[in-house]
Amino acid sequence: MLDPRVATAVKEIVVMGGVFQGQTNLARMPGEYNFWVDAPAARAVLRSGAPLRFVGLDVTLQVRLTRQHAAEMLSGGGRFGRYAGEMTLAWIDATAKRYPGDPEAARSCAMHDPLAAAAVSRPDLITWAPAHVDVITSDEVGRGVAVADLLTSEGAPAANAQIATAVDVDAFLDYLLDRIRSI
Numbered sequence: 065m066l067d068p069r070v071a072t073a074v075k076e077i078v079v080m081g082g083v084f085q086g087q088t089n090l091a092r093m094p095g096e097y098n099f100w101v102d103a104p105a106a107r108a109v110l111r112s113g114a115p116l117r118f119v120g121l122d123v124t125l126q127v128r129l130t131r132q133h134a135a136e137m138l139s140g141g142g143r144f145g146r147y148a149g150e151m152t153l154a155w156i157d158a159t160a161k162r163y164p165g166d167p168e169a170a171r172s173c174a175m176h177d178p179l180a181a182a183a184v185s186r187p188d189l190i191t192w193a194p195a196h197v198d199v200i201t202s203d204e205v206g207r208g209v210a211v212a213d214l215l216t217s218e219g220a221p222a223a224n225a226q227i228a229t230a231v232d233v234d235a236f237l238d239y240l241l242d243r244i245r246s247i
Contacts, residue, residue, distance in 0.1 A: 076115045080180030081106060082210035084195065084227045086122035095200070095208020096121040103201040103208045110197055116225040117192065119180040120210070123228040127179050127236055128172035131156060137244055144247035178240055179231060186239060191230040194223035 081098035088094055099106040109116065129152050137149030152173065160170035183190055196213040200206040212227060213220055 076117060077109070078117045078119065078180055078183045079109065080119050080124065080177050082118050082120040082197065082199070082212075082227075083122050084118070084120045084197070084210055084212040085229065087209075088121065091205070093208070094206055095210065097208075099199050099210055100208030103199050106199045106208070106210075107201050110199060110224055117183060117187070117228070118197065118210075118225055119183050119190065119228045121176070123190070123231050124176040124179050125174050126231055127175040127233055128168070129156075129175060129237075129240075130172045133237070133241065136241065140245055142245070142247060145245050148244050175236075175240065179236060182236060182239060183228070186236075189232050189236045189239065190228045192226040193229045195225055195227045196221040196223055197225045197227065 079098075081096055083096045088096060093100050095103065131153065134149040134152035134156070137145045137152065139149075155173045156170070159166075159173055163169040179190075194215055196215065198211050200209045200211065215221075215223060
């Protein structure tokens with residue numbers, strides 16, 4: 065359990081992790097990577113008592129930078145914008161090669177951590193829902209799978225987190241690209 069003095073001093077912790085309204089569809093890694101790689105740590109955070117917001121893979125996959133976005137960064141940004149455009153194209157090319165069966169991988173890349181980072185300064189870009197979340201920690205096939213109770217039934221457990229359920233994709237992309245162009 066998180067020390068109560070720390071829990072009350074922390075306004076909120078935003079975490080990119082978990083899948084709450086979907087699944088990875090990967091037998092070798094059924095939990096989202098951050099939860100899968102260290103499920104006991106994810107569980108410790110969930111049970112810490114700290115105020116938590118989770119931005120899961122099911123929401124981050126909705127936000128994708130395209131080759132067109134990269135071209136905009138290359139042509140309209142400062143030094144960092146040009147670098148970000150180059151790296152976006154390189155990442156799209158790398159994921160297209162890694163996932164040849166996924167046509168979306170050749171066109172765009174997901175913005176997992178940038179969306180979670182934006183949730184700190186612009187939580188209004190995301191729709192949030194209270195939930196009671198736990199994670200499977202065993203080494204069995206379900207390791208890292210997040211189990212989210214959306215508190216819709218009688219006798220539901222108390223919420224221990226807010227989870228992202230949707231994102232205003234256009235507003236987030238405008239926000240992200242504006243930030244990148246300003247650097």
